[in-house]
Amino acid sequence: MLHTLVIVSYLQAACDCGSSRVGYTCFLLLMDMSCLQGGDPDNQRNANLLATKRTSVRRHLARQEEPIHRLYQHKKRHRPAPLLSFWGVRLDIIPPVMSSSLNVIALISGGKDSLFSILHCQANGHTVIALANLHPTGSANDNEEDINSYMYQTVGHSVIPLYEQALGLPLFRQEITGTAVNANRDYATPSPKQELDETEDLVPLLRRVIDAHPEANAVSTGAILSTYQRTRVESVALRLGLTPLSYLWQYPLLPPYTQSALLHDMAAVGQKAIIIKTASGGLDEAFLGLDVADQKTIARLGQAVGRFGDAGDGAILGEGGEFETLALDGPRQLWKKRIRLEKGLSGTLDGGQTVLKIRASMLEEKSKECQGAVGELRIPELFDDEFRRILDARDDGSDDQCSASREPSGSVSSSESTPGAQYLPTSTTSDTPTVFTYSNITSDTHPTTVPSSPSRQLINIFLRLDHVLKQRRLSKSTINHCTLLLRDMAHFTVLNPVYAQYFSDVNPPARVTIAVGDALPVGTDVVLSVILDKEELNESDQVGISPVKKRQGLHVQGRSYWAPANIGPYSQAISTPLPRPSTTTTTTESSADIIYIAGQIPLIPASMHVYTAHGFRGQALLSLQHLFRIGRSKRVKWWTAAVAFIPAASAHPDEDARVAQHMWGALHSSSSPSTEEEDADEEMHIDPWDRLNQHHNHTPFNSSTYRAPIPDRTALSNNQHSTTTQQAVPPCFVAQVQALPRGAHIEWSASGLTTSSAIQYERSAAAPSSTTTSFPNDTRTRFVTRELWQAADRWMGKRSCFLRQVGEYGRKERF
Structure with a gap:
């Protein structure tokens, strides 16, 4: 006999494929009640409660303008473990169309x-x-x-x-x-x-x-x-x-x-x-x-x-x-x-x-x-001035701004860059006193001949993650960044509810989601990687006492003109303090933070529609602007590294990679975006009495909003030569993947540093590798990027920053 179970949560899922409700749509999960704990006397009471909730949710869905999700009952032939049967249901969903009017x-x-x-x-x-x-x-x-x-x-x-x-x-x-x-x-x-x-x-x-x-x-x-x-x-x-x-x-x-x-x-x-x-x-x-x-x-x-x-x-x-x-x-x-x-x-x-x-x-x-009209209402410009200048400039094919400041890594042909998904290292851990990473977590240690559904694979991944965290006495609340690799972007809508149930805190981790197709091993549809920063306690602190300084999130979920609202269970950015130097007294806090920023795609913030004007250049700039606006709100002074993902459907991947690199370099060589000019119109209307009687040493109010520059070159160590400081550009990789959310042509991801002390930036280049190191002076953490290339790799006479396969030829390390 089939029964219906209603999960009474508003899950942030559908908007990743375009929902007029920005992803906050009810989902009815249909499954066999016999999958619950057998012999539980509360089953009937639960069934009655769920039936009431089901009616309430259906009434709610009936009011919506978007198409109703197709739901199918799925009868379980066997009785799996209770937790897996609770989450591992089959759920078929038709993504709703984003409404233009609310x-x-x-x-x-x-x-x-x-x-x-x-x-x-x-x-x-x-x-x-x-x-x-x-x-x-x-x-x-x-x-x-x-x-x-x-x-x-x-x-x-x-x-x-x-x-x-x-x-x-x-x-x-x-x-x-x-x-x-x-x-x-x-x-x-x-x-x-x-x-x-x-x-x-x-x-x-x-x-x-x-x-x-x-x-x-x-x-x-x-x-x-x-x-x-x-x-x-x-x-x-x-x-x-x-x-x-x-x-x-x-x-x-x-x-x-x-x-x-x-x-x-x-x-x-x-x-x-x-x-x-x-x-x-x-x-x-x-x-x-x-x-x-x-x-x-x-x-x-x-x-x-x-x-x-x-x-x-x-x-x-x-x-x-x-x-x-x-x-x-x-x-x-x-x-x-x-x-x-x-x-x-x-x-x-x-x-x-x-x-x-x-x-x-x-x-x-x-x-x-x-007396005025809404038609006369000024809508803020979509692009900031420094981005508008790059967009309006004629793309003359020159990438000298990028290549003059750093040597990009080698271009790898598709035939040479795919050694086989079987060589992908899976479920690997790295544990230091300050950071824990669990990379490429898969569902099964020994894949079976009959692969499980993507949703069940993600559930198993979370079970493995919970087990490992428990062994190391770590909390999932300190996970700050996740990378979700999918075989097919069509799985995104089904997996998001499972993901949202696991990361249900007020500030979930920042996240990057991409589809990588056959780069995943056979039978694997979902792979998850997490970064967890360990909270540092004073020596006098006991168990249960708050750490010196806690993580903070940026989790804007409303539409605005500023940056896209969250369209899934993730934060735009998570900041967490970096560990103090070992020579620092235990009562001294580090002023340095690492900022993890979620992947940014070119959505128009006010409508949440994908920006289509100006082709790839427009999308690359808008998504990059989102990255910078979020970084500025978290006081980022220097990027440790950035990655631009482009999809396999790109007709001109080499050209897109060059454009992305050029934009990254141009933004880091442009002048400060801050505005310092006084408002002359306001000055004209100052009351004469105020002008006469104000103190001579009083500085008139300047209405201009200060926008901190990124990068802030004044934060780089004074020990470096001025020419090096002015030419330094944080490392940037371009990786080609199978597909991106919402069919976007590019997705930017980066992490940044903020500190009140100086930031050291070092770069060494010697074939067949190039290494950059970034670190604030008041922390013992180092951020290292490593680029590998072959001597024969050439692109227009120069080594390019185009990586055909994620993670294979570019590594980012932290220790």
Whole structure:
């Protein structure tokens, strides 16, 4: 008899082949209940529970626009081990087509950012179907409008009900009953204690909206620089099967790279938002009631916050809580009416905070004149300036920029580069006091004549990995990077749910996934390699005590203009501290980190579609830009090595390899991307009184956003000759594989270093090998790359950096 088992998890799987829900789709796993533990008295109770969950999930799937996944019941003829039978089910899935339009629930606080993000949702072709807001409890003192929530803006909450008519959208509201139980930067699925966290108040609110609007499949937020806010909204959204949209994320770091660009863009479309609260020593009650997007207000804010902050902390946008705003009007395409306030006297709170008292609020009809439109909304440029220059430059066939700074390795013909998959070393370990690697893990020690399914192979791989980690008393939570090799990229969708179940922590490892075809041994469809950095403890630390410094992840799961959202169970980047030198005292922390960055393919961040303009060059540059933007956010100063993967379907692999190498070299020989010019327009609008009375030694606020250069050549050791330092280019390999996710033409992968000390970079070249070594001075770790070639290998008269088979002719070592 067949039974149905429902795994009640929103698995991050389908988006790797293109899902309109960015990969957060429910999967029904169908299997024989007899595969569970025999004689378990809880089986019937489990079956009843699962039947209830199955109905709930099916109702959820029925609401979706994308095609329903085809699910087949699979009867087990034999009874395997319980764990394997739980995971090792047959699952046939039709990848859904990515929808170009989403139905969005807009989270609003009344502030400028949450309302402005709605305009960007519309500009990207999405439909906003409802508004959602959390407000203080009814028992709160109406005169005390702000409860100082870590998560939500509550000042001005009495005006929120007017947005329903002002925007012509249904409004759903709910009280805030929780508090900030979890104050960590990142937010995971809540524990029983965390259920009292104020973040969880979003769950019943959004469920109410979904019940009323079953077509809803996305949620928007106005997060700009706050990881605290973004990760919490993403956590709730993904649990409810909603795609997070954060179009303002990292806005100051996008072209034109100014802190005030967002405010100017608001003014351009006619959005009006006034300051209703100040909480900074540089701001007083004189700012209350000012239109935050007015040119004079922007200039005054710059002068005020410039005394206490810096150009990169978002103070002029209120990102540090310097001030709060209330949106009153905007372009007619969104705003059907405007809001008018009757202002009372300003009030002063503890700590010098000031609040604008609102005596009454009402709606007014808008004039017939056009007051801005979404069509006038500025969308940030896709490419950063340094990447745009390379894209616009005519490719004249010269690769001198790359080859002048380093000698690439030999080109290997396909007939000579494939010695046979049987020689691939499998399930090999390397264990040092600081790092553990488990390479090319396969499912079976002795492959059988009848190979198992790819999903069962991956389950067996995880069982082997668990066993080895347990033997060495290591935790999978410290795995920082994974390389997943597949025989066929079509297996990706089926394997991702299994992978996601294993790596279910808030910051899973960075990952590279490629298909390598027949390079895998016969009967092997999946191979996994992992890198685990051991956490370092002080000598005085005991078991259970936190390490000196912990790993951190970058796990952005919402769509934005910045970089692609995670489309699978991996982090964009994982940083972890490197071990201290042996001569350093045990109480001294190393300032050096290793940054593992996930493989980057050329997805347009705002839509998650593959970029197709400008052919291979466009894809190579966009994916490389993703790598650099993520690296910059993790403060990478130097790359230890990079690999560009290109697929076998490439019509001109040699040319593609040359283009990738040229771009890598050009980016490392270009000037610093940071912008240092002052904003002349803002200077013109500085209040004359401020200009007259400001201190002579005060530096005017510079709105330009500083973007740290990669590589940061000032971080290289001063012991090296200046010419060597200026010409040094981190090693870069190009490897041809069978296929890449989403049919991309290139995928970039790299690891980087960040440190407050100098970085040593050494290179030696002597046939038949070339070796580079990178290491920060305050760590005992060394990163070594080794290139091998044959004397007869030549490409256009020079040795090329094109490797036909992964890992065979290029090695990267760490000790």
